Amino acid sequence: MTAYEPPGAPGAGTDPAPGAALVGYDAVVLAGGAARRLGGADKPGLRVGGRALLDRVLAACAGARSTVVVAVPRPTARPVTWAREDPPGGGPLAALAAGLAHATAEHVVVLSADLPFLAGSTVGRLLSALVASDADGVLLTDADGRDQPLVAAYRASALRRELAALTRDRGDGTGRAGLTGLPLRRLTGALRLTRVPDAVASFDCDTWDDLATARARIREHGHVLDEWISAAKDELGIDLDVDTGLLLDLARDAAHGVARPAAPLTTFLVGYAAGRAGGGPEAVAETARKAAALAGRWAEEAAAAEAPPAPLPAGKSDVAPDATPDTRPDAR
Numbered sequence: 001m002t003a004y005e006p007p008g009a010p011g012a013g014t015d016p017a018p019g020a021a022l023v024g025y026d027a028v029v030l031a032g033g034a035a036r037r038l039g040g041a042d043k044p045g046l047r048v049g050g051r052a053l054l055d056r057v058l059a060a061c062a063g064a065r066s067t068v069v070v071a072v073p074r075p076t077a078r079p080v081t082w083a084r085e086d087p088p089g090g091g092p093l094a095a096l097a098a099g100l101a102h103a104t105a106e107h108v109v110v111l112s113a114d115l116p117f118l119a120g121s122t123v124g125r126l127l128s129a130l131v132a133s134d135a136d137g138v139l140l141t142d143a144d145g146r147d148q149p150l151v152a153a154y155r156a157s158a159l160r161r162e163l164a165a166l167t168r169d170r171g172d173g174t175g176r177a178g179l180t181g182l183p184l185r186r187l188t189g190a191l192r193l194t195r196v197p198d199a200v201a202s203f204d205c206d207t208w209d210d211l212a213t214a215r216a217r218i219r220e221h222g223h224v225l226d227e228w229i230s231a232a233k234d235e236l237g238i239d240l241d242v243d244t245g246l247l248l249d250l251a252r253d254a255a256h257g258v259a260r261p262a263a264p265l266t267t268f269l270v271g272y273a274a275g276r277a278g279g280g281p282e283a284v285a286e287t288a289r290k291a292a293a294l295a296g297r298w299a300e301e302a303a304a305a306e307a308p309p310a311p312l313p314a315g316k317s318d319v320a321p322d323a324t325p326d327t328r329p330d331a332r
Helices: 053-060 092-100 120-131 156-170 208-217 224-236 244-257 262-276 281-306
Strands: 026-030 066-070 081-083 107-112 137-141 147-155 193-197
Touching: 026 053, 026 092, 053 066, 053 107, 053 120, 053 224, 066 092, 092 107, 092 156, 107 120, 107 156, 120 137, 120 147, 120 193, 147 156, 244 262, 244 281, 262 281
Parallel strands: 026 066, 026 107, 066 081, 137 193
Antiparallel strands: 107 147, 137 147
16 A cells, blocks of 8 residues: 555646646556555456546547557446466566557556546656656555655656566566566666655555545545546546536526425536537537526526515505406496
8 A cells, every 4th residue: 555645636746847748648557466555456456436447547548549458358437458468477577568568659658447536637747757867667656655666757767678678587488577576666667766755645445444444535525526526427438627616606596596396407408408519618608608697697587576566656556457447337
């Protein structure tokens, strides 16, 4: 487990270096391992906030040109390329080499599949720091200052150089045994690395207690709504950034100005209308504005209906003209 500090926000940490530009990158996600401290459970498939840990990590690196997952294939929320170390179970360095064989970009983000709080902003921060430096890689450190080499961005050329050197030094002539069983520090120890502290994004789920901590944290006030929206968009296959504050205000206005059940129905209708209008944040904002104005008019009418009638001017009757007695001579 990586140490965890509740006060931070998911993905919080050092800002990107000024002027550092993001470039195209590939992602390699290591999703194998025996998960011994979880009793051999399928760790990448364990759910936090209703989403598999692996899917949460894939969402964080959705901007990659290609994503390689080193593991036995399984259903995922996003399309990926599957790879397997040879021999299977050969350890993290063998898995990294297998994933790197499918990467073509010079910048590669390397991630484990058990990071519940990893965010796209963290991936961007790592890449920005790498581009702005002459280092071989940029990795996160946890709350205790420990390196987390599986939450990092590297130069692919540097990884290939050191992996090849390790294979030659320890190989059996075929390259198969060169990396098997070696710890990651054999690789990172030979690289020039920059470190970025981030106690939240580096939190990983190695034990059942870690998993319980992650599940509890996303339900804390200040996190639960963002977590739910992110999970719902992933589940529904929606890749759209909208002003959630605007929609929440609309739901509030509909609930107060019309009736409580109007809130979810109105937001559904706004989404449907925005879809018919071509989708996109602008369409959502415009349809939400119209619905909010309508809810406001309903609220005004309701307030007017509940207000006491204004007093009549002196000498005026409160009887409507058409309600006065008929005084015509032939009226009976």
